[in-house]
Amino acid sequence: MLGEVVIMKGNEAMAEAAIRAGMDGYFGYPIxxxxxxxxxxxxxxxxxxxxxxxxxxxxxxxxxxxxxxxxGARVMTTSSSPGISLMQEGxxxxxxxxxxxxxxxxxxxxxxxxxxxxxxxxxxxxxxxxGHGDYHLIALAPASVQEMFDFVYLGFELAEKYRNPAIxxxxxxxxxxxxxxxxxxxxxxxxxxSWASTGKGKRKERNVITSLYLQPEKMEVINHNLxxxxxxxxxNEQRWETINTDDAEYLITAFGxxxxxxxxxxxxxxxxxxxxxLFRPISVWPFPKKGLSPLLDKVKxxxxxxxxxxxxxxxxxxxxxxxxPVKFYxxxxxxxxxxxxxxxxxxxxxx
Amino acid sequence: MKEGxxxxxxxxxxxxxxxxxxxxxxxxGVVHKLLAxxxxxxxxxxxxxxxxxxGCAVLAYDYIDVDWQEAAHGRAQALATGIKRMHPDKYVxxxxxxxxxxxxxxxxxxxxxxRGENILVVFINNAIxxxxxxxxxxxxxxxxxxxxxxxxxxxxxxGAPVKIADMLALLPKxxxxxxxxxxxxxxxxxxxxxxxxxxxxxxxxxxxCLVEFVANCPSNWKMTPIQSFEWxxxxxFPYYPLGDVKTPEE
Amino acid sequence: xxxxxxxxxxxxCKGCELCIQACPVNTLVLTTKMNKKGYRLVEDAxxxxxxxxxxxxxxxxxxxxVYRQKKAS
Numbered sequence: 001m002l003g004e005v006v007i008m009k010g011n012e013a014m015a016e017a018a019i020r021a022g023m024d025g026y027f028g029y030p031i032x033x034x035x036x037x038x039x040x041x042x043x044x045x046x047x048x049x050x051x052x053x054x055x056x057x058x059x060x061x062x063x064x065x066x067x068x069x070x071x072g073a074r075v076m077t078t079s080s081s082p083g084i085s086l087m088q089e090g091x092x093x094x095x096x097x098x099x100x101x102x103x104x105x106x107x108x109x110x111x112x113x114x115x116x117x118x119x120x121x122x123x124x125x126x127x128x129x130x131g132h133g134d135y136h137l138i139a140l141a142p143a144s145v146q147e148m149f150d151f152v153y154l155g156f157e158l159a160e161k162y163r164n165p166a167i168x169x170x171x172x173x174x175x176x177x178x179x180x181x182x183x184x185x186x187x188x189x190x191x192x193x194s195w196a197s198t199g200k201g202k203r204k205e206r207n208v209i210t211s212l213y214l215q216p217e218k219m220e221v222i223n224h225n226l227x228x229x230x231x232x233x234x235x236n237e238q239r240w241e242t243i244n245t246d247d248a249e250y251l252i253t254a255f256g257x258x259x260x261x262x263x264x265x266x267x268x269x270x271x272x273x274x275x276x277x278l279f280r281p282i283s284v285w286p287f288p289k290k291g292l293s294p295l296l297d298k299v300k301x302x303x304x305x306x307x308x309x310x311x312x313x314x315x316x317x318x319x320x321x322x323x324x325p326v327k328f329y330x331x332x333x334x335x336x337x338x339x340x341x342x343x344x345x346x347x348x349x350x351x
Numbered sequence: 352m353k354e355g356x357x358x359x360x361x362x363x364x365x366x367x368x369x370x371x372x373x374x375x376x377x378x379x380g381v382v383h384k385l386l387a388x389x390x391x392x393x394x395x396x397x398x399x400x401x402x403x404x405x406g407c408a409v410l411a412y413d414y415i416d417v418d419w420q421e422a423a424h425g426r427a428q429a430l431a432t433g434i435k436r437m438h439p440d441k442y443v444x445x446x447x448x449x450x451x452x453x454x455x456x457x458x459x460x461x462x463x464x465x466r467g468e469n470i471l472v473v474f475i476n477n478a479i480x481x482x483x484x485x486x487x488x489x490x491x492x493x494x495x496x497x498x499x500x501x502x503x504x505x506x507x508x509x510g511a512p513v514k515i516a517d518m519l520a521l522l523p524k525x526x527x528x529x530x531x532x533x534x535x536x537x538x539x540x541x542x543x544x545x546x547x548x549x550x551x552x553x554x555x556x557x558x559x560c561l562v563e564f565v566a567n568c569p570s571n572w573k574m575t576p577i578q579s580f581e582w583x584x585x586x587x588f589p590y591y592p593l594g595d596v597k598t599p600e601e
Numbered sequence: 602x603x604x605x606x607x608x609x610x611x612x613x614c615k616g617c618e619l620c621i622q623a624c625p626v627n628t629l630v631l632t633t634k635m636n637k638k639g640y641r642l643v644e645d646a647x648x649x650x651x652x653x654x655x656x657x658x659x660x661x662x663x664x665x666x667v668y669r670q671k672k673a674s
Contacts, residue, residue, distance in 0.1 A: 025437055051436045055429070056462035063426035063459070067433025070420045071400065075433070093423050197418040197434070199441045200397040208412045210403075210421035352668055353606065360654040360667040362610070373661065375640070376617035380661025536623055536655045569617075576617040 011036035017152035034106035062090030072196030092131030096211025117334025118172035145179035248277025265342035376576020425456025467524025485571030605652020616640035620656035
């Protein structure tokens with residue numbers, strides 16, 4: 001049965017999904033181009049239940065998430081690039097203390113204050129950890145408003161399953177874009193929070209949420225346990241989409257907004273008789289090696305397309321290990337390539 | 352117990368019996384003990400969540416037998432906000448030093464206070480960074496020598512010592528702000544009453560309470576514990592006067 | 602004057618001497634005895650303890666337990 005279908009912005013879709021999924025609390029700070037999330041929640045949460053608080057900064061917001069998540073609540077925050085940078089300290093603590101929570105980065109182009117136009121230049125920050133220490137966020141990259149909605153559910157599920165922060169890596173264009181969304185009408189089941197700091201209650205043992213272990217022997221064990229968890233996530237949670245890869249001689253790798261535009265370019269090239277396929281990572285961490293690797297034995301070349309200076313290409317190359325040539329096309333600073341621009345690049349540099 | 356005698360004082364139940372890492376004569380121990388006594392007396396050990404700072408009290412969670420969270424430096428009141436908003440029926444307190452609360456965490460402190468978060472903030476002001484080895488704190492007194500103000504704090508260069516309790520008292524949503532000491536028996540008794548009152552206010556949903564302790568740091572002040580209390584009385588009390596800074600309008 | 606006595610949990614004592622200073626009847630002294638950590642220990646040398654608990658209140662390490670003679674009823 002089809003759920004209710006509405007037209008909404010990507011940012012609003014994330015907010016609506018959070019309420020429907022059973023989010024207990026949202027702590028955030030306004031920043032363009034994601035402020036619609038907190039604005040939507042500010043209208044809806046008082047009517048539909050839950051906690052919403054506008055923090056004094058992104059630093060405070062992520063630490064409120066740390067506190068509330070550590071106290072067993074299903075919590076979320078969203079921001080955009082400069083704000084996400086401010087959250088890195090808190091994220092490192094959250095990852096170290098193994099607190100589930102969901103973030104979204106509605107990426108704008110940097111560095112610095114940059115611009116409010118969309119970009120994908122926070123890819124490496126997102127997938128390699130971002131803050132200090134050896135850790136990972138579970139990172140999902142939607143390419144439609146529907147996926148912005150769906151990945152809030154998936155993000156909460158994965159965060160709670162692995163007690164790990166999850167992040168939706170999207171961008172200003174998808175955040176502002178209005179599209180059709182089929183809404184789900186289900187609440188996620190309450191996770192086990194026996195580990196959380198909720199007050200001892202009837203527990204005999206108290207719970208302490210911390211990432212501090214002064215003895216190196218102990219801290220190494222903590223690290224080994226984290227790495228074991230990350231291996232398990234890499235094993236179980238790689239997600240990707242392939243289009244026209246069965247007969248592809250050339251493969252495009254692109255995520256999020258870039259993949260949408262690349263898909264259009266692929267269609268044009270196909271119409272002209274070029275066998276081009278598309279590989280779209282959905283989980284950007286864990287990177288979908290399992291999906292990509294077999295394709296690299298079949299194609300003549302890869303073209304990696306991103307709205308940055310070439311970041312995901314590093315992960316593509318790590319899977320490729322020199323098997324086929326990998327070319328890169330990107331735009332920066334908030335500029336977005338057109339399908340025709342990509343087709344031209346293909347014709348000049350690849351075919 | 353000898354026959355014909357009664358128990359007058361014993362270690363509070365909620366103070367976990369382990370060796371703590373504090374230096375001899377450090378007032379952290381007394382404040383921990385008072386918190387444990389108050390938690391015991393109110394019978395709230397199963398409904399209390401503490402938030403530990405970064406600083407000497409970073410391991411406070413090893414010593415008081417309640418649930419805890421360990422915050423990043425300065426962020427304790429943001430964590431406490433998150434916890435309390437999710438569990439308004441639980442008791443939530445932070446335990447923070449001067450660097451944590453009044454330097455790196457000033458924004459979190461001011462805004463938690465401004466929102467009138469229904470939490471207790473226990474503030475240890477010993478005018479120095481203890482854990483990192485005696486550097487200047489926001490509350491270091493004029494002329495006071497530390498490892499980063501080796502010729503004494505110069506106000507024209509380094510700013511004046513911050514009276515954060517007085518600053519917070521100006522905010523309309525703060526409820527009870529008081530400055531206490533544990534440098535003598537009288538002080539200990541008064542401080543315990545203040546802590547208890549703050550927990551009771553929290554139960555009644557009154558909002559933001561801060562109990563500041565004008566405290567010591569014998570190791571980094573390079574004094575014996577007894578000298579450190581004499582120094583506290585002579586130098587700290589005139590600038591940080593004891594007593595209630597803001598009391599509730601009943 | 603009430604009569605009292607105190608017990609020290611010596612292994613937790615750090616010899617900071619704050620109890621000695623707090624005692625209103627000056628009955629506590631620092632001895633040359635040491636605990637395992639090498640801290641010098643305090644005793645009620647004079648036997649004048651009144652059970653007022655001042656020493657216990659200021660003790661940062663909560664090592665002192667205080668007893669006082671019951672009042673004749």
